[in-house]
Amino acid sequence: MSFKVTVQPSQHEFTVEEGQSVLDGALAAGIVLPYSCRNGACSTCKGRVVAGSYDAGASPAQILSPEDLEQGYTLFCQARPSSDLTIEAHEIRMASDIQIxxxxxxxxxxxxxxxxxxxxxxxxxxxxxxxxxxxxxxxxxxxxxxxxxxxxxxxxxxxxxxxxxxxxxxxxxxxxxxxxxxxxxxxxxxxxxxxxxxGSFFLREDNQKPLVFVSSGTGFAPIKAIVERMMANGDRRPATLYWGGRRPADLYMHELALQWTKDLPGFSYVPVVSEALPEDGWTGRKGFVHQAVLQDIPDLSGHQVYACGAPVMVESARRDFIQLNGLPEDEFFADAFTTQAHAAD
Ligand SMILES: Cc1cc2nc3c(=O)[nH]c(=O)nc-3n(C[C@H](O)[C@H](O)[C@H](O)COP(=O)(O)OP(=O)(O)OC[C@H]3O[C@@H](n4cnc5c(N)ncnc54)[C@H](O)[C@@H]3O)c2cc1C
Ligand code: FES
Incomplete structure (x- = not known):
């Protein structure tokens, strides 16, 4: 058995097989909804079901607010339709010939x-x-x-x-x-x-807002891919990388990030260390990486932010950048490195 899902406002339609999640059905049809972990842990795929019935799974009750649940929000990576559905979601326009x-x-x-x-x-x-x-x-x-x-x-x-x-x-x-x-x-x-x-964590090419990259630990990896693409494309929009670690050694490609400040006009780099020991001889910024952004850029209303790494860093950045420093909600993009240890296979 299969069910038809209609996306608002685009009116695009796709089919979801019985037992399949709304997200997997969409991806199979070449329709990309915002998503990251695919295992009900990050909330990137949050969206509203306007009509129809479905099994939401256990995750929404654990990570969405009571207000969200009351308004019909769910996690599309977990929701499995039991009738035709109409959903509200922001589709991401990307090359449809990229196949999973x-x-x-x-x-x-x-x-x-x-x-x-x-x-x-x-x-x-x-x-x-x-x-x-x-x-x-x-x-x-x-x-x-x-x-x-x-x-x-x-x-x-x-x-x-x-x-x-x-x-x-x-x-x-x-x-x-x-x-x-x-x-x-x-x-x-x-x-x-x-x-x-x-995943939908990639550079949106359709605007020229200054970029803020925030990463902790190996959250540097996707940022590196993005910056290398910017260099290859001659993308010269102003960008600042904040890279946080507990000890200086956690910034395992520090020299490369410093080199980017020379090779990429408009690019700057702020390394931030939270638990430096005296023997580290660390003289740079100290504290939590997202707090360094809050201090340096009190008005984020004209910026676009890409955050990646530890879930606690990503969630603190999302909350504080939006609530305290005026970042528009839809200008925050993130991949939280949630664990899959408890996810259903
Ligand atoms: C979108 C995305 C991108 C990612 N990209 C990266 C990346 O580029 N680099 C990177 O380093 N990581 C990345 N991660 C994280 C990565 O996927 C793994 O979660 C991580 O490497 C741990 O995997 P593991 O199998 O070693 O640990 P797991 O087996 O998943 O265990 C993780 C933690 O849970 C604990 N645990 C396991 N089982 C139980 C249990 N039954 N009860 C209680 N605790 C338990 C373990 O002790 C451990 O502390 C990413 C995650 C996501 C969602
Ligand atoms: S993609 Fe659905 S909760 Fe992370």
Whole structure:
């Protein structure tokens, strides 16, 4: 059985198979709704159901406010229709020929950039160019069907080589494997299965507002892909990167970010460290990274913000930039690195 979903205000229609989520049905039809984690943890896919019945799953009650729930808001990555639906959502216009596909990936590089960050290079099948928007992510499909998401740290390349920045989560199913802390260690030439590209975290090209990039830890990865694309495209809009870590070593590509300030006119970089020790000799900005933005740019009303990394940083930035510094709600774009440990497969 399948159900018809109509999107307002665009009036676009797509079909959702029984048991499929509204988001997956939309993506299969080439209609991109805003989304990030796909597992009910980040709320990026929040939208309103205007008419029809559906199973909302457990996540909306956990992460949406009572007011949102009362007004019919739900999470489209979790909502499974049980009748035809009419929904309200902002569609994202993007190249419709970018296809989400499953493919094998061979590990071609493993380089430890910091104690707990591994730069992993993956070779995707050369025959078919892997197209994506810088900022998007891929999912590893583990042997037991579980999935783990990682953002591409480079724009698409002709040789289909993809770079990922993976931070070790001790006790974590996938990253214990990457760092050899589990039963096996990831090896060069190992073949894994991936699917992608996913996500709506990529640079909106349709305006010239000054950009603020805010990242914590490996949240730097998708920002790196976006900045490298800006350099290649000659995109000269003013941009500032705020990159936060607990210790200076967490800013594992600090030199590269400094180099961008020389290579990209209008680009500036503010490293921020929250727990520097005396032996670090850190003389730069201290504190939480999103607070550095609040202090430096009291009026964000004319800016566009891209935030990526720890969920607590992303949520604090979203709340405070909008409520305190006047950022328009629809000028905040984010990927929160939520865990998939408890997500349904
Ligand atoms: C859109 C997106 C993009 C991402 N991009 C990146 C990226 O570029 N780089 C990056 O480093 N990360 C990224 N992440 C995070 C990444 O997907 C993983 O969540 C992370 O690497 C941990 O995976 P893991 O399998 O090692 O840990 P998991 O097995 O998922 O465990 C995560 C945490 O939960 C705990 N845990 C596990 N099971 C249980 C349980 N049953 N009860 C209680 N606690 C439990 C673990 O101890 C650990 O602390 C991204 C996430 C999203 C959603
Ligand atoms: S909650 Fe649906 S995409 Fe994150």
């Amino acid at each position: 596909r499953k493919m094998p990936a061979r590990v071609m590089g493993l380089e430890q950039a910091a104690g707990d960050v591994m730069i992993v290079k993956l070779q995707l099948p050369a025959a078919d160019p892997f197209r994506y928007y810088p900022g998007q992510y891929i999912e590893f499909i583990l042997k037991d069907g579980r999935r783990r998401s990682y953002s591409m740290a480079t724009p698409p390349s002709e040789n289909n080589l993809v770079e990922l920045h993976i931070r070790h989560t001790p006790g974590g199913v996938f990253t214990d494997h990457v760092f050899g802390a589990g039963e096996t260690q990831m090896k060069l030439r190992e073949i894994l299965r991936v699917e992608g590209p996913f």
